[in-house]
Amino acid sequence: MALLTHFHGDHIDFAPLLQERYNSQIITCTENADIILNPSKYNFSCHLNWYGFDINKISITKTIDYEETFYWNDIAITPIALPIHSQGHCGFILNLNDERVAITGDTIQSRGDDAPIFEVIPSNGETRNNFKAFKRLLNENITLNCGGHGSHFRQCQKTYEEAFARVSNSQKLFDNLFDDK
Ligand SMILES: [Zn+2]
Numbered sequence: 619m620a621l622l623t624h625f626h627g628d629h630i631d632f633a634p635l636l637q638e639r640y641n642s643q644i645i646t647c648t649e650n651a652d653i654i655l656n657p658s659k660y661n662f663s664c665h666l667n668w669y670g671f672d673i674n675k676i677s678i679t680k681t682i683d684y685e686e687t688f689y690w691n692d693i694a695i696t697p698i699a700l701p702i703h704s705q706g707h708c709g710f711i712l713n714l715n716d717e718r719v720a721i722t723g724d725t726i727q728s729r730g731d732d733a734p735i736f737e738v739i740p741s742n743g744e745t746r747n748n749f750k751a752f753k754r755l756l757n758e759n760i761t762l763n764c765g766g767h768g769s770h771f772r773q774c775q776k777t778y779e780e781a782f783a784r785v786s787n788s789q790k791l792f793d794n795l796f797d798d799k
Contacts, residue, residue, distance in 0.1 A: 619690050622646035622678075623700070623723025624707040625653045627668020629766065633676050643679040643690075647697045649706035651681040660705070684708065700725040700751045709751075711758055720760040720774065725751055726781075727765030749789075752782040 620642050622630055636642040646654070653660055654676050667673065682688055687696045693712055700709035703724040710721040720726075760774040771777060 619643045619645060621695070621710050621721060622650060622654070623709060623721065623725075623766070624650055624704045625657075626704060626724070629723065630654065630676050631668050631671055631673065634671075634673050637677065644677065645680045645682065645688075645690075646678060647699075647706065647708035648681050648683050650708055651678050653706050654678065698754050700754070702751060709755075711755075711760070717762045718758060718760050719762045719764060720755055720758065722751075722755075722763055722765045724766035726755075726763060727767060727769040749782070749785060752778050752785070756782070 620633055620636050622633065622644065623646075633642075633644045637644060655678065680688070682697050684697055684699045687694050689695070693714065695710050695712045698709045698711060700707050700722055707723055707725050709723060709725065712719050712721075756775070756778050760778075762770060762772060763774045763777070764770045
């Protein structure tokens with residue numbers, strides 16, 4: 619099974635190979651699936667052929683709404699909205715062995731370090747969405763955050779809280795900069 623967090627080619631272009639070799643299910647959230655399947659409906663097109671593969675279509679096995687828990691074998695997986703990095707970006711929360719895992723794609727990642735050093739990629743200076751992402755995760759007692767590009771970190775609660783404080787601070791600065799009163 620592959621869980622797709624967003625439509626960027628470096629995250630989806632290997633999906634057809636997974637299906638061909640392992641008959642993998644390809645699962646993602648409704649909005650992201652629509653962007654992948656109908657890129658011309660959106661302001662930007664889907665980044666297919668990121669690696670120059672001979673593909674022009676990604677087949678999605680299962681499309682799930684945010685917060686609609688589903689099962690893969692006996693593992694409950696809850697998809698969540700994790701905006702910021704791209705339109706329709708989603709994440710997934712699941713219990714695996716003794717871990718409470720958050721799969722956060724490119725919205726929350728740690729540059730590949732196993733440490734609470736990570737970057738939040740802002741979208742157009744809009745930090746309010748960052749609040750939503752961190753608020754959603756703060757109550758989940760996550761023990762392992764798996765971000766995009768092989769990055770992961772532990773001490774998730776502390777890291778989310780620090781990041782939340784940081785975006786709160788930058789939001790104040792933005793509010794002052796763009797105060798139209
Ligand atoms: Zn990306």
